[in-house]
Amino acid sequence: MCGICGIVNIDDGQAPEVETLLRMMGRLRHRGPDSSGYYRDKQVALGHTRLAIIDLQTGAQPLSNEDDSVWITFNGEIFNYLELASELSGLGHIFKTKSDTEVIVHAYEQWDTLCFDRFNGQWALVLWDLKKNKIIFSRDRLGIRTLYYTICNNRLLFASEVKALFADSSVKRNFDPAGVSEIFTFWSPVAPRTTFKDIKELQPGHFATIKDGIIKSEAYWTISFPDAGAESDLSEKEHVDIFRKHLINASKLRFTRSDVPVGAYLSGGIDSSITSSIISNYTKAPLRTFSIRFSDSEFDEGQYQRQIADRLDANHRDIAVSNDDIGHVFPDVIWHAERPILRTAPAPLFLLSKLVRESGYKVVVTGEGADEIMAGYDIYREAKIRLFLARDPSSKKRSKILSKLYPWMERAPGKAAAFANAFFRKGLNPLDPGFSHRPRWDTTSSLNLFLNPDFRMEAKKTNVIEELFSNMPDSYDRWDPLCKAQWLEMVTLLSGYILSAQGDRMLMANSVEGRFPFLDCNLVDFASQLPASHKLLALDEKHLLKISFKDMIPETILKRPKQPYRAPDAPSFFSGSNFDWINDITDESKLKNADIFNPKAVFKFINKCRRVKGHKMSNTDNMRAVAILSTMLVHHHYIVQDGSGGKDQMPAEPIKVIDKVV
Amino acid sequence: MIKKQVKRRIAEFARTYKAAKNDETKLLLVALFVEDAFGIVLSDDDIHEKNFGTHHAIENFVLEKLHLE
Numbered sequence: 246m247c248g249i250c251g252i253v254n255i256d257d258g259q260a261p262e263v264e265t266l267l268r269m270m271g272r273l274r275h276r277g278p279d280s281s282g283y284y285r286d287k288q289v290a291l292g293h294t295r296l297a298i299i300d301l302q303t304g305a306q307p308l309s310n311e312d313d314s315v316w317i318t319f320n321g322e323i324f325n326y327l328e329l330a331s332e333l334s335g336l337g338h339i340f341k342t343k344s345d346t347e348v349i350v351h352a353y354e355q356w357d358t359l360c361f362d363r364f365n366g367q368w369a370l371v372l373w374d375l376k377k378n379k380i381i382f383s384r385d386r387l388g389i390r391t392l393y394y395t396i397c398n399n400r401l402l403f404a405s406e407v408k409a410l411f412a413d414s415s416v417k418r419n420f421d422p423a424g425v426s427e428i429f430t431f432w433s434p435v436a437p438r439t440t441f442k443d444i445k446e447l448q449p450g451h452f453a454t455i456k457d458g459i460i461k462s463e464a465y466w467t468i469s470f471p472d473a474g475a476e477s478d479l480s481e482k483e484h485v486d487i488f489r490k491h492l493i494n495a496s497k498l499r500f501t502r503s504d505v506p507v508g509a510y511l512s513g514g515i516d517s518s519i520t521s522s523i524i525s526n527y528t529k530a531p532l533r534t535f536s537i538r539f540s541d542s543e544f545d546e547g548q549y550q551r552q553i554a555d556r557l558d559a560n561h562r563d564i565a566v567s568n569d570d571i572g573h574v575f576p577d578v579i580w581h582a583e584r585p586i587l588r589t590a591p592a593p594l595f596l597l598s599k600l601v602r603e604s605g606y607k608v609v610v611t612g613e614g615a616d617e618i619m620a621g622y623d624i625y626r627e628a629k630i631r632l633f634l635a636r637d638p639s640s641k642k643r644s645k646i647l648s649k650l651y652p653w654m655e656r657a658p659g660k661a662a663a664f665a666n667a668f669f670r671k672g673l674n675p676l677d678p679g680f681s682h683r684p685r686w687d688t689t690s691s692l693n694l695f696l697n698p699d700f701r702m703e704a705k706k707t708n709v710i711e712e713l714f715s716n717m718p719d720s721y722d723r724w725d726p727l728c729k730a731q732w733l734e735m736v737t738l739l740s741g742y743i744l745s746a747q748g749d750r751m752l753m754a755n756s757v758e759g760r761f762p763f764l765d766c767n768l769v770d771f772a773s774q775l776p777a778s779h780k781l782l783a784l785d786e787k788h789l790l791k792i793s794f795k796d797m798i799p800e801t802i803l804k805r806p807k808q809p810y811r812a813p814d815a816p817s818f819f820s821g822s823n824f825d826w827i828n829d830i831t832d833e834s835k836l837k838n839a840d841i842f843n844p845k846a847v848f849k850f851i852n853k854c855r856r857v858k859g860h861k862m863s864n865t866d867n868m869r870a871v872a873i874l875s876t877m878l879v880h881h882h883y884i885v886q887d888g889s890g891g892k893d894q895m896p897a898e899p900i901k902v903i904d905k906v907v
Numbered sequence: 908m909i910k911k912q913v914k915r916r917i918a919e920f921a922r923t924y925k926a927a928k929n930d931e932t933k934l935l936l937v938a939l940f941v942e943d944a945f946g947i948v949l950s951d952d953d954i955h956e957k958n959f960g961t962h963h964a965i966e967n968f969v970l971e972k973l974h975l976e
Contacts, residue, residue, distance in 0.1 A: 642954050782923055
């Protein structure tokens, strides 16, 4: 895993500047601290910062094909590279290295852009085809790795992170009100839109070609489900056998395809327990695991983490995170995340990846993706129950099922029946394409009330929900309601929030690569064909996953109520230390200058948070606190300041230089 | 859906969910499953132990509703 960046001349202007390229690479140094490199000719410059994981000796980038007519800068892993290399060698391609990067170059030579279909991995890459005078961008199917770009002064600039684009001072740094509106509705911007105006993100599962200044983006893969009733008709037992085989293969592949040791995260939940158990059972390498503990017992899962670590005889380390710890690192977290966030959950993950790195590891396998592909989130259960209520609104019996929702929550529906009944019965229109997510979107959208009138009016010009609906696949209406909910969750939240703000950015902040067996392309394709009842059987979430691996997981973990990963929100900022950064960014003059929020409303709200020390606040108020503070931090880091985080640095040495201009 | 598929789905459900005798919430879980899996819309009167109290009863009820008995 690495950082990539570059400059493409759209007209016949001067060759890309080395100084700008090096500054861009320097801003990605945390993604690639082991070495760096660049290629430059009169039209194109490709930069690379390397986190060396595969082929430590000869895998430096950028690299090329046999006759130097195709160059690449690549961030990620192609896990099936050995199989592809063997096939390509058989077709006459000659390899100079043992890296997965070179496999991409030859695969592109052989199959053109159809090569992306053949990759099982996680990637963002840029190819420069000199013979065809064409640049190709590509991103993995589900958006594990990121790729941003912008056009400025007849040059196209691209990078793994937006801060590298801002290393060119001519790139304008402004919020995109529609991007903020997406965050204040879906929790994340939806690619190609980003938080910043005129900065685009290549969509997951897409490649783009840039030729003669024209950018053409095309999907090579999309999230899709069969029509309701046309799902796989195999029995549960048959599905268990196939699913088990796929997940074991996916986990082994991600654990063994590395030239450095690979560790694993253990959350205490089912997903990471299963991937860690597979590694322990099916590989010979010693298992090294890492966990987050919380001082606040409401969030802590330590007893479950210890239980599975002991069972697997893992060399286990954890980090205890206090409310104050979260408040301390939050400005750094937002500098890395580059977007407003609505929960503090990424902050402990930032601290965890630091522990991983300090323990001498730079790759971890995690359980991300299981909740999306196997229907683990509470939102799926919630939608199912709301649909159940909608089928007979006059029923006297049905409301009682609400007691099954959110048992872990302090104010669970079972404990506040009247409130829950009113809340979950709102907007019960099964024909609404966003039926499953409507309560979340409505709650989140209340954040918009804090925006100042002008910004809010700008944001409202784009109806982000209608825009999302207009991008739904034609077959969407024919899918099972659970599949519709899965699609919405994957499109709005998976790539931009789970895998990026909470995933890639928090890992790469400390130069650690994440690998996600549940997002293996073969597993995802298989899971999408399953009947809904094999994923969510009545209210038993991730049903097939649990029965597939019940022999490997202690019953206490298998049967514990689903507890989503959460961290303390408002108490992290207002219950302990008096953080200078909060006083600074919520100063009335700063709020006025930022011109995003209504200063009076924010001032009043922050005072309320201080008065109650962040405690006993509603779920929505906790979200408001994080949203306001993170938005103002993004403004501070990227609009007021230049995105450098204080100072620019040089990319890591040694620097491989291929300069055709000098 | 044919009779064999209905029986298989109910058997799969039965492996995870115990019988819903004397438990109103469990009856509702069966109702949720029956509506989801077989596209039947139930009345409050249908959600009753006589229909959902045992797995055999669920099977009979669903087969009858789908005219597959």
